[in-house]
Amino acid sequence: MIEEVISVELPVGEKLKIVKNRLEGTNPGFKRIVIVSGIHGDEFEGQYISYETARRIKKNPELLQGTVEIYPALNPLGLDIASRVIPKVNMDMNRIFPGDEKGTVMEKVAAAIVNDIAGADICLDIHASNVFIREIPQVRISEEFADKLLPYARLLNVDMVWTNASETVHESTLAHSMNMLGVPTMVVEMGMGTRISRRFGNQVVDGIFNLMREMGVWNGPEEKIQYPVISTDGEVEFIRSGVTGVFLPAIEHNHYVKTGDKLGEIVSPLEGTVLDEIIAKKSGLVFSLREYPFVREGSLLLRILTGIDD
Amino acid sequence: MFQEKIYTVNSSYRESMVIRGYSFGKGDPAACILGSERGNEVQQMYICSQLVKALKELEANGCVNAGKKILVVPVINALGMNVDRRFFGVENQDINRMFPGKEHGDTTDRIADGIFKVIKEYSYGIQLTSFYMSGEFVPHVRMMETGYQNASLANLFGLPYVVIRKPTPLDTKTLNYNWQDEMTAAFSVYTNKNDTIDDRSARQAVASVLRFLTRMGIIRYESHSGYISHVIMEKDLTDVHTLSGGIFKGLVSPGEDVRYGHALAEIIDPYEGFVKETLLAPTDGIVFFAHTEPLIAEGAIAYRLIHRLHE
Numbered sequence A: 001m002i003e004e005v006i007s008v009e010l011p012v013g014e015k016l017k018i019v020k021n022r023l024e025g026t027n028p029g030f031k032r033i034v035i036v037s038g039i040h041g042d043e044f045e046g047q048y049i050s051y052e053t054a055r056r057i058k059k060n061p062e063l064l065q066g067t068v069e070i071y072p073a074l075n076p077l078g079l080d081i082a083s084r085v086i087p088k089v090n091m092d093m094n095r096i097f098p099g100d101e102k103g104t105v106m107e108k109v110a111a112a113i114v115n116d117i118a119g120a121d122i123c124l125d126i127h128a129s130n131v132f133i134r135e136i137p138q139v140r141i142s143e144e145f146a147d148k149l150l151p152y153a154r155l156l157n158v159d160m161v162w163t164n165a166s167e168t169v170h171e172s173t174l175a176h177s178m179n180m181l182g183v184p185t186m187v188v189e190m191g192m193g194t195r196i197s198r199r200f201g202n203q204v205v206d207g208i209f210n211l212m213r214e215m216g217v218w219n220g221p222e223e224k225i226q227y228p229v230i231s232t233d234g235e236v237e238f239i240r241s242g243v244t245g246v247f248l249p250a251i252e253h254n255h256y257v258k259t260g261d262k263l264g265e266i267v268s269p270l271e272g273t274v275l276d277e278i279i280a281k282k283s284g285l286v287f288s289l290r291e292y293p294f295v296r297e298g299s300l301l302l303r304i305l306t307g308i309d310d
Numbered sequence B: 001m002f003q004e005k006i007y008t009v010n011s012s013y014r015e016s017m018v019i020r021g022y023s024f025g026k027g028d029p030a031a032c033i034l035g036s037e038r039g040n041e042v043q044q045m046y047i048c049s050q051l052v053k054a055l056k057e058l059e060a061n062g063c064v065n066a067g068k069k070i071l072v073v074p075v076i077n078a079l080g081m082n083v084d085r086r087f088f089g090v091e092n093q094d095i096n097r098m099f100p101g102k103e104h105g106d107t108t109d110r111i112a113d114g115i116f117k118v119i120k121e122y123s124y125g126i127q128l129t130s131f132y133m134s135g136e137f138v139p140h141v142r143m144m145e146t147g148y149q150n151a152s153l154a155n156l157f158g159l160p161y162v163v164i165r166k167p168t169p170l171d172t173k174t175l176n177y178n179w180q181d182e183m184t185a186a187f188s189v190y191t192n193k194n195d196t197i198d199d200r201s202a203r204q205a206v207a208s209v210l211r212f213l214t215r216m217g218i219i220r221y222e223s224h225s226g227y228i229s230h231v232i233m234e235k236d237l238t239d240v241h242t243l244s245g246g247i248f249k250g251l252v253s254p255g256e257d258v259r260y261g262h263a264l265a266e267i268i269d270p271y272e273g274f275v276k277e278t279l280l281a282p283t284d285g286i287v288f289f290a291h292t293e294p295l296i297a298e299g300a301i302a303y304r305l306i307h308r309l310h311e
């Protein structure tokens, strides 16, 4: 059942509408699982996850206990023009939660979303990195809520759970706002902006059904899932560019590297020279890899998860 | 006057972007004035350029007091200015959401860090900036309520209003907040325009900064005394929201006096031209902020009014 969360009249002939698909099982009042996506309009991985989750439920609706609500597009205008931020106001939507019923238009929209999700038993906020960096499927949670969220995060069939990643600790995110309201909310990151990886998507959807099964919401067969590496910021090595130029990686995403391995180089198109060679200072898994070639001093090139064995 | 390099951002395709500072006088870092951080803050850059011009003259006439140093940084995001983008670089980052910055962080973290290291030691910090909502304001000085704010100092600018804003989590990354956190008395000066130049309000802003510097004993400058500022809390402003979207035709401007029931704006149907809504003043007051774009959405804040205190 498609339901409207909020509708705002735009200046010229259109409405900004946030909609959700409410899928009710045999006992709708039992538990409510919420899946949201599209806060960042340049991230599409959540579109596949929304589709695939709804498809699997519709195929075997009798297996669903409780309710699943899917909101594929929290920033519909952004998604329509692949703009990460809210068009026109040029703001990151994930910096305006919990919103304000008496505030600006988007603050009102944010408040309506928070109100609508409130009371859910779990919420997953699906992200797809950005157009710069490719990521492995991972859950990001802030340290503040780690005790509560880790048991759920382990069930999601992701490769990694990263606690206290700076992106998620921000107080103005949807995840923080929902966690403050007592809705266990996890940020799922995977793939990269403007692309869909079906392999990563299926992996996470298997995890979502596993989580629902463990919560008693899904009576389907057991999924074969893997358990993630749990890491904190201390185990994540950030490698940033020291120069401005074009980054050419020498390794594949989602691979192990050893100390001393060449990870890539930064070159000058004008001079035809190598400006810098990037060498691994620690061994580990390259879980984030830059895909966008242009770099400045400070641009993130890779993130390596250290302290794990091949 | 000395020109100094505050921070340099290299590029593969263009000249390096050099953030330039202009200093006057020698000695204690007394006051720092920062202009445009965003690529559309042309008015703010213009005001700073006029300040540089005025201070150069004052310095030549021996009117910068001994032992006091003033630094003016007219533009930070020169790239944004030249390519017409409000935020910085391909990542579209707002430099004013990056403070205090990180030495080893992302490019914009490094820019913020590079600037902040230079400017944090000044006793007074004045930023000319724009708000996240686009529109026009009554000229005012804005301070964050951090516990360190000092509204009576803000009165010394002699602008009509001083506004105290309770910081949200997002505000904690702004320059103003971090300056105050470093015990700099920080003020944000808002004039009525951003992406166009208004000479009258620029002159008012220049005069208010010079007035402040004079009153703090940093320069000697003959000026009229300005306004006696009213201090208002941002949360006490009365917001007027639209009930529909369409073409926005504002009928009143910032600074105007309005009475309860007075028509503030018309929302016009963009297809058939009829007036679909007339926005009425919910209270007697003075227009503090006005939406100025020609289009508006349902539920938007069209005006913010200062509820008038009856004498």
Ligand SMILES: [Zn+2]
Residues within 6 Å of the ligand: A039, A040, A043, A127, A128, A129
């Ligand atoms: Zn995202």
